[in-house]
Amino acid sequence: MAATAMASYLQLPITRTKARHSFQPRCNSGTRKISIAGIYSASSFDSCTFGIHSRRLLLFIGSIPFWSNTNPAFGALMPQIEEPEIIRTRKLDGGVRVQDIVDGDGSAANDGDVVEFNYVCRRANGYFVYSTVDQFSGEAMPIILPLDENQMIKGLKEVLIGMKIGGKRRALIPPAMGYVNENLKPIPEEFGPRRSLLSHANEPLVFEVQLLKIL
Known part of the structure; x- marks a missing residue:
């Protein structure tokens, strides 16, 4: 040949x-x-x-190799490399950007439902702010809140609506959809973490949430 x-x-x-x-x-x-x-x-x-x-x-x-999908050493077909699944970002009303990490199962959370969830809060640059799951022991202290923007920051409410039990989402919440006043939750009870969170209230925050229950 x-x-x-x-x-x-x-x-x-x-x-x-x-x-x-x-x-x-x-x-x-x-x-x-x-x-x-x-x-x-x-x-x-x-x-x-x-x-x-x-x-x-x-x-x-x-010595010139033939450009094909065969292994030049053995003449066997090269394995097909599957591309990793792409996590797409969508933009909600108010400027919240959401990524669906895990879909979850069962019925979806609706406006006004009381939900139980875990979350991690970070600054937009990745700097850790607060988490309901202890990073060392793995012990969790889930939050129970109604999906009501008078009690919960509006951006997080929009993220949780439509989620199914076991589902996970990551969201970038702009300041206007976040802690516009200190009475909104979720917010740590401890003084140090609470102060740290509120000190970054005027910048975008990243929330990773997992819906545990719809009560």
Whole structure:
């Protein structure tokens, strides 16, 4: 196959001969003779005239890989690489951007429902602010709140509406949809975490929430 491809590429003269044959290229003085023996069909090329660099060209062309979906070492099909699933971002009313991480099961939460959930709050640059799940022990202290914007920050309410039990979402909540006053929840009870959260109330915050129950 490599010799046939090479002959076609160089557009060398082709003549027919018997099935078994040898190549004896005609050479001028100062050139090297190359003899190649093999069995080919009658349609294969039989004799060619090579220049002084023929042998180098043959080695070069033989080293060029064929661009295909086969493994050049074993001639086997290469495994197909599946692309990772893309997590798409959608924008809600008010500018909240949401990503669905896990869909969850069962009925979805609606406006006015009382829900139980865990959350992690970070700044937009990834800086940790607060979490209801202890990072070391794994102990969780879930929040129970009604989906009511008079009690819960409006951006988080929009994120939780439509979620199913076990579902997870990540959201970027702008300040206008966040802690517009200190009475809105969720907010840590401890003084240090509470102060830390409110100190970043005027910047976008990232919430990762998991819906546990619809009460």
